[in-house]
Amino acid sequence: MTNMKSIKTLSILFLCLLGLQVFGQDTPKEEPPMPPARKAAIDSLALEKVHDLSKYISKIGDKETSFSEASRVIERALELFVDDAQIGVSTLGKSQIRYFAIKKYLERLNKLNYKSVNIEWFDIQYISDLEKQPDGKYVGVITIYQKFTGVTEDGMVYKDITKKDITIYVERKTTQIGGREIGFWDVLLGDIKVSETKKG
Amino acid sequence: MIQKIHKVIILLVLSVFLFEGNCYAQGIGHYKGDESKLYAETKQFTQFVKRFNNEEDMNGQPYPTGSYKFRELSMRKKYLEVLFDSENASLTKKLKKDFIDDVTNSKAPKFIEKRQGGYFAQVETRYLYKGKNINVTLYLRLQADSLGYKWAIFDVYSDVLQGIHKNDTSKKNFLHPMSHEIDFMNLHRAFRDPNEIEDYGVNGYKMDYLSVLFYLAKSGDLTFVTVNKVKFHIFQISGWYFSVEKFERDSYNSGWMISQLMPLKNEDMEVWTQHILQKDK
Numbered sequence: 001m002t003n004m005k006s007i008k009t010l011s012i013l014f015l016c017l018l019g020l021q022v023f024g025q026d027t028p029k030e031e032p033p034m035p036p037a038r039k040a041a042i043d044s045l046a047l048e049k050v051h052d053l054s055k056y057i058s059k060i061g062d063k064e065t066s067f068s069e070a071s072r073v074i075e076r077a078l079e080l081f082v083d084d085a086q087i088g089v090s091t092l093g094k095s096q097i098r099y100f101a102i103k104k105y106l107e108r109l110n111k112l113n114y115k116s117v118n119i120e121w122f123d124i125q126y127i128s129d130l131e132k133q134p135d136g137k138y139v140g141v142i143t144i145y146q147k148f149t150g151v152t153e154d155g156m157v158y159k160d161i162t163k164k165d166i167t168i169y170v171e172r173k174t175t176q177i178g179g180r181e182i183g184f185w186d187v188l189l190g191d192i193k194v195s196e197t198k199k200g
Numbered sequence: 201m202i203q204k205i206h207k208v209i210i211l212l213v214l215s216v217f218l219f220e221g222n223c224y225a226q227g228i229g230h231y232k233g234d235e236s237k238l239y240a241e242t243k244q245f246t247q248f249v250k251r252f253n254n255e256e257d258m259n260g261q262p263y264p265t266g267s268y269k270f271r272e273l274s275m276r277k278k279y280l281e282v283l284f285d286s287e288n289a290s291l292t293k294k295l296k297k298d299f300i301d302d303v304t305n306s307k308a309p310k311f312i313e314k315r316q317g318g319y320f321a322q323v324e325t326r327y328l329y330k331g332k333n334i335n336v337t338l339y340l341r342l343q344a345d346s347l348g349y350k351w352a353i354f355d356v357y358s359d360v361l362q363g364i365h366k367n368d369t370s371k372k373n374f375l376h377p378m379s380h381e382i383d384f385m386n387l388h389r390a391f392r393d394p395n396e397i398e399d400y401g402v403n404g405y406k407m408d409y410l411s412v413l414f415y416l417a418k419s420g421d422l423t424f425v426t427v428n429k430v431k432f433h434i435f436q437i438s439g440w441y442f443s444v445e446k447f448e449r450d451s452y453n454s455g456w457m458i459s460q461l462m463p464l465k466n467e468d469m470e471v472w473t474q475h476i477l478q479k480d481k
Contacts (some may be wrong), residue, residue: 128246132348
């Protein structure tokens with residue numbers, strides 16, 4: 001009789017635990033925040049990629065860059081991004097966003113054919129926390145400000161100051177080096193929201 | 201060197217901005233540098249929360265772990281003062297002071313916790329519906345899912361979508377109570393006039409407009425065009441409601457800021473939420 005009671009109690013406990021697991025599925029396990037040193041290293045890697053993108057943009061927009069070289073640089077620039085990333089542009093006084101695929105945006109820049117393109121960075125950036133998304137990758141947003149100056153063949157100067165909110169995806173990956181598995185953090189850029197803040 | 205000096209000037213300006221709450225407008229008005237405004241701007245909603253809670257320094261750097269400055273209340277008061285839209289006359293000095301005093305009460309300070317719910321986003325969007333532009337308001341909240349979190353649409357409002365369906369409760373059409381004996385052959389009458397179709401639903405039936413939105417998108421009748429505006433509604437601070445919006449202007453008072461603030465009793469929260477979700481229209 002006592003045995004039966006114990007089995008019954010255990011069964012109820014088991015079912016309760018099972019139930020808790022089912023309810024628990026919706027809530028991710030609260031993980032301790034990323035250690036500041038690691039976060040700083042990832043932020044710096046992400047900023048490096050953003051700087052690379054700027055360099056590529058200057059090169060692509062420059063008339064001195066040959067078509068084949070520009071195509072090569074566009075390919076390099078695309079390697080910084082996740083698939084299907086887009087650039088959303090909002091201009092001063094208009095709230096709506098216009099969307100461009102990254103490749104189209106860069107090709108368009110190349111076709112504008114500026115005699116020279118200069119991108120200056122403001123000494124300000126803001127980097128959000130990294131949040132985990134459902135697939136386990138981390139996502140964050142880096143906000144930077146840049147001044148774009150493009151000079152056309154006939155000497156016309158186009159200037160604007162933009163705020164760029166750049167999505168970054170951070171993923172823990174592993175690679176085999178000399179038979180050993182080495183872990184590393186990979187950073188890729190995602191959607192970029194470009195807001196014109198001021199005509200230069 | 202010049203850059204360094206420039207940065208020091210900016211930091212001094214921002215310090216004045218944050219420390220001299222009452223006279224900052226005058227002091228800053230003389231400074232024409234661009235970067236100081238960019239420093240002052242609350243650049244992300246994340247930064248709004250961190251400034252609201254005083255979790256980062258004036259450069260936007262998080263306080264080191266264990267720092268006494270983290271959520272420290274006197275500095276927090278200074279941050280809070282610059283988190284209001286200064287061009288909104290309805291945000292009176294007294295209202296702001298009452299709010300700041302309440303959330304920085306040393307016995308029971310109130311903070312925004314990003315994982316505790318109690319806030320949602322309102323996103324104004326534009327779609328093409330059967331070739332015409334229509335405005336649709338989406339409501340999204342942060343939801344735990346699998347290994348992390350995601351923003352998920354939980355409600356929708358659009359004059360056009362809501363207008364598709366009859367709202368009045370006066371029902372004049374019905375299937376008579378002996379319809380079963382004729383194998384409900386009279387159903388054809390129910391579907392003859394789409395404008396009256398709701399009459400045939402059970403009393404108390406409620407249209408799920410989010411499903412309608414998804415259906416129209418799937419059927420190809422509705423195509424997403426753009427996002428026009430984003431606004432956050434915060435209910436998490438007990439005794440208060442406030443909204444946060446982005447103000448893009450060439451000013452020291454720019455970025456994500458409190459656009460509306462009002463005391464809110466717990467018992468009124470449901471009614472106010474329904475109002476924001478436009479359920480009372």
